[in-house]
Amino acid sequence: MQVPASFDYERAASVDHALSLLRRHGPEARLIAGGHSLIPMMKLRLAQPEVLIDINDLSDLSYIRIADNRLCIGAMTRHADLLASPLVAEHYPMLVEAEEVIADPIVRNRGSVGGSLCQADPSEDLSAAFAALGASFVVAGEAGRREVQGEDFHLGPYTTAVEADEMLVEVRIPLRPSMGSAYEKLERRAGDWAVAAAAAAIRLEDGVIAEAGIGLSAVNAAHFRSPQAERRLVGNPADQATLAEAASLAGADCNPSADQRGPVDYKRHLVSELTLRALVRAAASANRRI
Amino acid sequence: MQVQMTVNGQPVTAEIEARLLLVHFLRDQLGLTGTHWGCDTSNCGTCVVWLDRTPVKSCTIFAAMADGHEIHTVESLETDGKLDLVQEGFANLHGLQCGFCTPGMMMTARWLLDHNPSPTDAEIREAISGQLCRCTGYENIVRAIRWAAEQTENSGEFASPGAQEKGVSA
Numbered sequence: 033m034q035v036p037a038s039f040d041y042e043r044a045a046s047v048d049h050a051l052s053l054l055r056r057h058g059p060e061a062r063l064i065a066g067g068h069s070l071i072p073m074m075k076l077r078l079a080q081p082e083v084l085i086d087i088n089d090l091s092d093l094s095y096i097r098i099a100d101n102r103l104c105i106g107a108m109t110r111h112a113d114l115l116a117s118p119l120v121a122e123h124y125p126m127l128v129e130a131e132e133v134i135a136d137p138i139v140r141n142r143g144s145v146g147g148s149l150c151q152a153d154p155s156e157d158l159s160a161a162f163a164a165l166g167a168s169f170v171v172a173g174e175a176g177r178r179e180v181q182g183e184d185f186h187l188g189p190y191t192t193a194v195e196a197d198e199m200l201v202e203v204r205i206p207l208r209p210s211m212g213s214a215y216e217k218l219e220r221r222a223g224d225w226a227v228a229a230a231a232a233a234i235r236l237e238d239g240v241i242a243e244a245g246i247g248l249s250a251v252n253a254a255h256f257r258s259p260q261a262e263r264r265l266v267g268n269p270a271d272q273a274t275l276a277e278a279a280s281l282a283g284a285d286c287n288p289s290a291d292q293r294g295p296v297d298y299k300r301h302l303v304s305e306l307t308l309r310a311l312v313r314a315a316a317s318a319n320r321r322i
Numbered sequence: 323m324q325v326q327m328t329v330n331g332q333p334v335t336a337e338i339e340a341r342l343l344l345v346h347f348l349r350d351q352l353g354l355t356g357t358h359w360g361c362d363t364s365n366c367g368t369c370v371v372w373l374d375r376t377p378v379k380s381c382t383i384f385a386a387m388a389d390g391h392e393i394h395t396v397e398s399l400e401t402d403g404k405l406d407l408v409q410e411g412f413a414n415l416h417g418l419q420c421g422f423c424t425p426g427m428m429m430t431a432r433w434l435l436d437h438n439p440s441p442t443d444a445e446i447r448e449a450i451s452g453q454l455c456r457c458t459g460y461e462n463i464v465r466a467i468r469w470a471a472e473q474t475e476n477s478g479e480f481a482s483p484g485a486q487e488k489g490v491s492a
Contacts, residue, residue: 034362041323041340041386064387068364071382074341075362084340086387136452138370138430142378222451223365 034075043086047172050087050199055174057083059196064088065108065147068139093146093201096120105203107146112137114145124205125317126213126231130161133215136223146200154189155225155250161215162203163256164231164247169193170202177201186255211235211243212317216306220293226250227293228302230282232310234270234318241265241274246282246311250293251303253286260285261307270315279308325389329354330398340386345369347385348395356396356425360454367453370426371395377433379452396425399432407470408432417466419457426453431467440471 042057044050054061062081064070065088073079087093093108096117103123105114114120115131134140134148134157148156149169162182169180171194180193187193194200217229231247244265246258261282268274283304290296326335329352336351348354348371357380360366364382371380372394399406408431411417418424427450434441434449441449446467447460455463 036341038339038341041384043389067384067387068382071343071384072363084384088387135364136367137449138367138377138379138452139364139382141376142373142383 036074069151111140160247160249164245214313411466
C-alpha cells in the first residue's frame with residue numbers, strides 16, 4: 033500500500049486566495065489540480081509537500097474561448113473538455129489528436145491541462161503540441177499576471193518558469209485559421225507515455241511555408257521543439273523533399289535516452305518518421321485551409 | 323480534518339487524515355467494499371467511482387478533495403433489489419470471471435450508456451480503455467455492455483434510476 037507523507041489540506045476559493053495560501057505556506061506548499069501527476073509522486077514519496085492547496089473549486093479557470101484573436105485555454109480545463117471542444121477541433125485538430133492518446137478516458141476526466149503543463153514531465157504530450165503552435169502561458173502572482181513565451185516556460189524536466197508563489201492560469205495560442213496541424217505518437221500500449229511523439233504545424237502562403245512549428249516529446253528536445261526542422265521548412269514549398277529533410281533534421285535535433293522503450297538510434301529514427309507523418313498531414317490540412 | 327459528502331445519496335460526515343485516498347475512505351471507513359483497490363497507480367481502473375457523476379479513479383483522489391461533493395459507487399447501481407441492466411448484462415453474458423475489475427467496468431459502462439445509449443463496439447472499447455481485465459479478454463465485457471444498451475433500446479427504459487432522478491440526458 034502506497035501511503036503519502038502527511039500534509040495539511042487547504043482549499044482555495046479563488047486565484048487570489050490560492051496565491052495568498054501559497055505565500056502564507058511557503059515553498060513546501062503545492063497546488064493540486066487533477067492530481068494525476070502529483071498524487072502518484074506523493075505515493076512514491078518523490079513529492080512530500082507539507083501543504084496541499086486544492087484548486088479544483090476554481091471553475092472560473094475551466095474554459096476554452098477565443099479572445100483577442102487567440103485561443104485561450106483555462107488552466108483548470110480538464111483533458112476531457114479539451115478533447116471534446118468543437119472550438120479546439122476547428123482551429124487546432126492537433127490538440128484533439130494529442131488528447132486522444134493522453135492516458136485514458138477516466139484519467140482525462142480528472143487530469144487538467146494546467147496540471148500537466150506544470151508537472152512538465154519530459155514525455156508530456158501537450159507541451160510538445162503547444163510548443164509547435166507557439167503558445168504562451170499566463171502566470172499569476174502577487175504582482176499581477178505575466179505572459180511567458182513558450183521558449184521561456186519549459187526550463188527542463190519537471191521545471192517551469194512558474195515560481196513557488198505563482199500559478200499558471202491560462203494558455204494562449206495565436207489564431208491562424210489557415211494553419212494545418214497534426215500530432216503523431218508511438219506508445220507501447222494504449223494510454224502509455226510516448227516512446228516518442230511529434231507535433232507539426234504549417235501555414236502556407238503563395239505555395240511556400242510561411243510559418244512552421246515542430247514539437248517533440250519524450251526525446252529530450254530543448255523546450256520540446258526542433259528549431260532546426262522549423263528553419264528548414266520556412267520559405268520552402270511543402271513538397272516531399274522539404275518535409276523529409278525537415279523530418280530528418282528533427283531526428284538529429286533532440287537527445288533521447290536509451291531506456292526500456294528503446295535505444296537511442298531507434299528513437300531518432302522514430303522521431304524522423306513521426307515528424308514526417310505529422311508534417312504530411314499538417315501540410316495537407318494547410319492546403320485545404322488556404 | 324472533517325469532511326462531509328454525499329455517498330450513494332446518503333449524507334456522510336467523517337473525521338479523516340488529509341492523506342487518506344478516496345478508495346480507502348469508501349472501503350475501510352464506510353465499508354463500501356464494492357469499489358475495489360487494485361494497482362494504486364491509476365492504471366487498472368477497478369477503483370472507478372463517480373465524482374459529481376463523472377467517472378474517476380478513486381485511488382488517485384484524496385478523500386478530502388471529495389469534501390462537499392457527490393460520490394456514487396457500484397453499490398448505487400442496484401435499486402430496491404433490482405439490478406441495473408449493466409449488472410444483468412455482466413451476469414448473463416459472463417462479463418466477469420474473477421470479478422476483480424467488474425465494479426469499475428460497470429460504473430464506466432453505466433456512465434457511457436447514460437451519455438451514449440447506443441454505443442458502437444469501438445466506443446465501448448474506448449470507454450473502458452483505462453481499465454484492465456485479465457480474465458475475459460474484454461470480449462464478454464463488450465458483449466455485456468452492448469446487451470445492456472440493446473435492452474435499454476428495446477424496453478424504452480432509459481438511463482439508470484439514479485440518473486433519471488438527476489435528469490442526466492444523452
